[in-house]
Amino acid sequence: MIHDAELADVVDAAGRGEHWALTQLFRAYQPAVLRYLRAQAAGAADDLASEVWIGVARGLPRFTGDESAFRGWLFTIARRRLIDHRRRTARQRTDVVASERLDVAIEWGPNGDPARTVLERLGAQGAVDELVAELTPEQAEAVLLRVVGGLPVSEVARIMQREPGAVRVLCHRALRRLAVQLGDEVRTA
Amino acid sequence: MTAERDELWVDMTQFDTRVADGVWEGEATDPDAPGWFADVRTLVHRARGPAEPDELVDEPVLVDRMRRATLGETLADLPRRPGVRAVGRLVAMKAAAATTASVMTMAAAAATTGIVATVAATVVVPAIQEGVMPIIGHESSPAAEAPAQAGAGGGPGGATAGQCGPDGDSCVPGSTGPVVETPRDPSLAPAPPAETAEPAPPAAAAPAEATAADPPPAEQPEPAPTPEPTTTTDTTAPPATTTATPPPTTTSAPLPEPVDVAPSVTPSAAPPPDESPVPLEALTPGPPAEASPAPPPDAAALTALAPAPPPDPEPRKGPEVSPDPPPGKGPAATPALAPHAAGSPPAAPGLRGRPNLPAAAAAATGSS
Numbered sequence: 133m134i135h136d137a138e139l140a141d142v143v144d145a146a147g148r149g150e151h152w153a154l155t156q157l158f159r160a161y162q163p164a165v166l167r168y169l170r171a172q173a174a175g176a177a178d179d180l181a182s183e184v185w186i187g188v189a190r191g192l193p194r195f196t197g198d199e200s201a202f203r204g205w206l207f208t209i210a211r212r213r214l215i216d217h218r219r220r221t222a223r224q225r226t227d228v229v230a231s232e233r234l235d236v237a238i239e240w241g242p243n244g245d246p247a248r249t250v251l252e253r254l255g256a257q258g259a260v261d262e263l264v265a266e267l268t269p270e271q272a273e274a275v276l277l278r279v280v281g282g283l284p285v286s287e288v289a290r291i292m293q294r295e296p297g298a299v300r301v302l303c304h305r306a307l308r309r310l311a312v313q314l315g316d317e318v319r320t321a
Numbered sequence: 322m323t324a325e326r327d328e329l330w331v332d333m334t335q336f337d338t339r340v341a342d343g344v345w346e347g348e349a350t351d352p353d354a355p356g357w358f359a360d361v362r363t364l365v366h367r368a369r370g371p372a373e374p375d376e377l378v379d380e381p382v383l384v385d386r387m388r389r390a391t392l393g394e395t396l397a398d399l400p401r402r403p404g405v406r407a408v409g410r411l412v413a414m415k416a417a418a419a420t421t422a423s424v425m426t427m428a429a430a431a432a433t434t435g436i437v438a439t440v441a442a443t444v445v446v447p448a449i450q451e452g453v454m455p456i457i458g459h460e461s462s463p464a465a466e467a468p469a470q471a472g473a474g475g476g477p478g479g480a481t482a483g484q485c486g487p488d489g490d491s492c493v494p495g496s497t498g499p500v501v502e503t504p505r506d507p508s509l510a511p512a513p514p515a516e517t518a519e520p521a522p523p524a525a526a527a528p529a530e531a532t533a534a535d536p537p538p539a540e541q542p543e544p545a546p547t548p549e550p551t552t553t554t555d556t557t558a559p560p561a562t563t564t565a566t567p568p569p570t571t572t573s574a575p576l577p578e579p580v581d582v583a584p585s586v587t588p589s590a591a592p593p594p595d596e597s598p599v600p601l602e603a604l605t606p607g608p609p610a611e612a613s614p615a616p617p618p619d620a621a622a623l624t625a626l627a628p629a630p631p632p633d634p635e636p637r638k639g640p641e642v643s644p645d646p647p648p649g650k651g652p653a654a655t656p657a658l659a660p661h662a663a664g665s666p667p668a669a670p671g672l673r674g675r676p677n678l679p680a681a682a683a684a685a686t687g688s689s
Contacts, residue, residue, distance in 0.1 A: 149391040154384050163372040182383055189387035259367030278345045279365050303345060314357045
């Protein structure tokens with residue numbers, strides 16, 4: 133993550149093609165972008181991430197805003213690339229299912245132990261996958277943008293073209309599912 | 322549905338938004354939070370964790386692409402006036418048209434004015450004269466035999482094989498390749514001792530005449546080509562010492578003549594001079610017979626004229642080269658010839674060198 137103060141300089145330099153600035157941006161946001169994409173299109177995440185960054189590079193000279201705006205812009209591009217990918221795959225009717233997903237389904241059978249699974253999965257992508265494994269696509273997207281993208285509800289609502297309240301509902305439903313998934317009953321404070 | 326919505330709404334109202342935000346940000350510190358919040362918080366923390374190695378593997382490639390994309394975009398963003406674009410297109414079109422026109426003009430001019438022909442005359446013709454003609458003259462006949470005998474076995478003359486091609490089938494009877502091989506074959510060599518005399522044509526006198534006489538190839542062509550090849554073989558064997566020696570020198574002289582004649586002259590022209598060995602007869606029944614008689618005398622005369630100096634055992638290449646430029650480059654040619662003459666003893670190199678000058682190099686390269 134890059135602070136607001138230095139983000140302006142970094143973005144400005146990156147817009148001029150400065151290698152160091154591009155590298156800094158890439159290192160700061162690539163993990164989040166990749167996790168977001170892998171959670172929704174595991175088989176094409178790397179290619180999609182590449183397209184996202186190229187799109188970012190082309191738009192850098194025209195970008196203005198703070199860190200939050202940059203993050204929102206970045207995930208907006210990522211989401212659009214993801215939608216394009218889904219359209220293509222819908223036409224081709226070939227959807228790659230990550231082997232990890234299959235493993236999760238097996239482990240989380242009737243007698244699965246979510247707690248143990250959580251402990252075993254120490255990787256970032258594993259945690260992301262667990263978060264959204266039992267969620268609907270909309271819930272998963274909202275949660276991913278909030279958790280992985282680190283975006284506020286308002287920004288998530290803008291990206292998803294929904295009302296902030298709807299996003300909150302999606303997140304709350306997701307939370308309930310997670311609670312069930314983790315083996316505890318929902319107990320609101 | 323209504324019950325669910327109500328329930329959700331209740332949940333939302335009961336669930337403080339700050340707490341909810343804290344959960345999704347992994348900062349849920351509410352003491353009243355249920356136990357499963359801890360698991361969710363753990364997942365969130367890990368999902369937001371630092372970059373892992375596999376996630377930055379593509380950094381070099383992607384950053385490079387980003388850089389190019391950024392630069393490309395920057396250039397594309399440069400302000401351009403419509404007029405400038407139009408001028409740029411116009412200039413590009415004119416440049417392309419000018420280039421095309423110039424190329425076509427040059428091609429047409431070359432074809433019309435004969436530049437191409439000039440090049441052929443200055444480069445190709447001399448090469449043919451120096452390298453090919455002698456060969457044709459000498460061993461148009463051997464060529465036929467060569468492929469059969471030496472062709473498969475690769476014969477001693479590796480150079481020849483290269484000219485002819487892999488199989489040797491591609492070689493034309495009058496072509497360069499076969500000629501060389503034939504003489505080298507041991508079996509053929511012994512037979513034409515008399516021929517040895519042929520190549521011998523007087524070296525000293527010959528050159529001078531050759532230059533002048535070059536124009537009328539018909540007269541002198543006979544001695545030049547045939548003799549040398551034959552000589553080489555023969556010399557190698559027995560007679561070399563006495564008789565063979567002179568021939569080589571002579572060879573140089575005759576060569577020039579064939580050169581002039583040779584260029585375009587086809588094998589048919591060559592045969593007469595080639596009287597040389599057996600092969601001639603085998604190849605071309607008609608002309609060889611007539612020609613054969615003539616050469617012997619020449620050879621004899623030549624041998625007589627130039628007895629003293631060197632006995633060039635294997636003049637093959639020497640003769641080929643010599644035709645055109647008998648003069649001064651002799652020494653240089655010698656080295657190239659040396660390998661062939663390895664078997665030959667004494668003065669061979671020196672004698673050979675003179676006549677063969679440039680032709681030797683050309684022949685050597687061509688043969689190889």
